[in-house]
Amino acid sequence: MKAVQFRAHGRGPELVTLPDPVPGPGQVLLKVTAAGICHSDLSLMAAEPGTLSFAPPVTLGHEAAGVVEELGPGAAGVAVGDAVAVYGPWGCGVCRACAAGRENYCPHAAALGIRPPGLGSPGALAEYLIVDHPRHLVPLDGLDPVQAVPLTDAGLTPYHAVAESRHRLPPGSTAVVIGVGGLGHLAVQILRALTPARVIALDVTEERLSLARSSGAHEALLSDDAAPAALSGLTGGTGAAAVYDFVASPATTALAAGAVAADGHLAVLGIGRGSVPVAFGSLRPGVTVTVPYWGTRQELLDVLALARAGRLSTRTETFSLDQAPEAYRRLSEGGIVGRAVVVP
Numbered sequence: 001m002k003a004v005q006f007r008a009h010g011r012g013p014e015l016v017t018l019p020d021p022v023p024g025p026g027q028v029l030l031k032v033t034a035a036g037i038c039h040s041d042l043s044l045m046a047a048e049p050g051t052l053s054f055a056p057p058v059t060l061g062h063e064a065a066g067v068v069e070e071l072g073p074g075a076a077g078v079a080v081g082d083a084v085a086v087y088g089p090w091g092c093g094v095c096r097a098c099a100a101g102r103e104n105y106c107p108h109a110a111a112l113g114i115r116p117p118g119l120g121s122p123g124a125l126a127e128y129l130i131v132d133h134p135r136h137l138v139p140l141d142g143l144d145p146v147q148a149v150p151l152t153d154a155g156l157t158p159y160h161a162v163a164e165s166r167h168r169l170p171p172g173s174t175a176v177v178i179g180v181g182g183l184g185h186l187a188v189q190i191l192r193a194l195t196p197a198r199v200i201a202l203d204v205t206e207e208r209l210s211l212a213r214s215s216g217a218h219e220a221l222l223s224d225d226a227a228p229a230a231l232s233g234l235t236g237g238t239g240a241a242a243v244y245d246f247v248a249s250p251a252t253t254a255l256a257a258g259a260v261a262a263d264g265h266l267a268v269l270g271i272g273r274g275s276v277p278v279a280f281g282s283l284r285p286g287v288t289v290t291v292p293y294w295g296t297r298q299e300l301l302d303v304l305a306l307a308r309a310g311r312l313s314t315r316t317e318t319f320s321l322d323q324a325p326e327a328y329r330r331l332s333e334g335g336i337v338g339r340a341v342v343v344p
């Protein structure tokens with residue numbers, strides 16, 4: 001089969017031909033119908049050798065939708081032909097975190113060598129994908145795979161961040177979204193669907209500010225030197241109750257830290273090498289800072305249900321597997337608005 005791999009440090013994604021995979025005991029083979037391209041893949045491929053929890057080569061793609069092609073021996077609970085989305089942050093399946101569906105925080109996965117597809121295990125940028133267990137599969141139930149596949153990460157990650165902080169966002173409060181890309185444009189919609197907060201979004205181009213507004217942002221601002229004063233003005237000098245940073249560069253973490261109100265919440269979601277100083281006096285009092293990772297199994301069901309209810313609209317641009325390296329190049333240059341989705 002055709003696949004797109006990260007084959008060696010210092011090299012970009014490469015189109016390769018691999019043997020068709022065969023599902024082992026308990027596994028499920030999917031024919032991939034759509035796979036999302038995430039900014040995290042660029043960080044992965046730019047990482048210094050030895051800093052990742054796995055070594056290349058690995059097939060990329062941690063956002064997956066497909067149709068069940070074959071069940072491995074003993075696998076049950078799905079049937080050949082089922083259209084499904086894949087829950088990616090696989091855990092051990094038996095510990096306390098996993099029992100609560102919070103496999104994204106399984107403390108045993110890494111030591112057991114359990115890695116998400118595309119982030120250590122063979123990923124979805126391929127014609128076929130092996131899924132380790134049927135519990136990782138969620139029925140699409142009528143959702144279009146191209147529209148739905150970004151929801152498995154670009155939707156699930158902000159959904160999780162908002163679900164865990166929505167009690168901080170009562171009527172009259174303000175939420176700030178920094179970075180209106182794949183994750184951020186869905187974050188704006190999720191905040192509008194789950195909370196009564198006023199949403200202020202920031203990005204660096206007018207095209208993305210326009211996407212922020214069409215996603216439901218009440219205000220959209222350029223993320224420039226004037227942004228701190230603009231945010232202060234819009235919040236009466238007190239700051240925002242919740243700030244979600246989907247960039248987390250040194251510039252945006254400084255902006256985020258200055259923008260979060262007393263007793264507020266700051267979620268650092270981007271992998272941009274910025275950091276938030278956590279010390280008495282460096283933030284307004286009472287601020288909590290979190291580094292959310294992906295989302296829970298239950299939240300994936302919820303985010304798909306929100307899409308079925310017509311509350312989420314994913315901006316996508318589609319590519320073939322042959323075009324995937326080009327999609328990564330465009331993403332690295334800031335040339336993708338919304339999410340790039342590969343249709344094998």
Ligand code: NAD
Nearest residue numbers: 039040179180181182183203223246269270271292293294
């Ligand atoms: P993306 O490239 O689609 O979007 C990033 C957006 O940020 C773009 O619209 C870009 O214009 C904007 N941006 C860049 N610099 C900015 C600045 N200074 N101020 C405001 N906006 C700025 O990326 P994505 O796929 O949406 O991923 C966003 C980040 O989240 C990445 O760092 C990715 O690695 C990370 N991520 C984290 C998790 C997690 O579990 N925490 C999951 C997925 C992705």
Ligand code: ZN
Nearest residue numbers: 092095098106
């Ligand atoms: Zn576990």
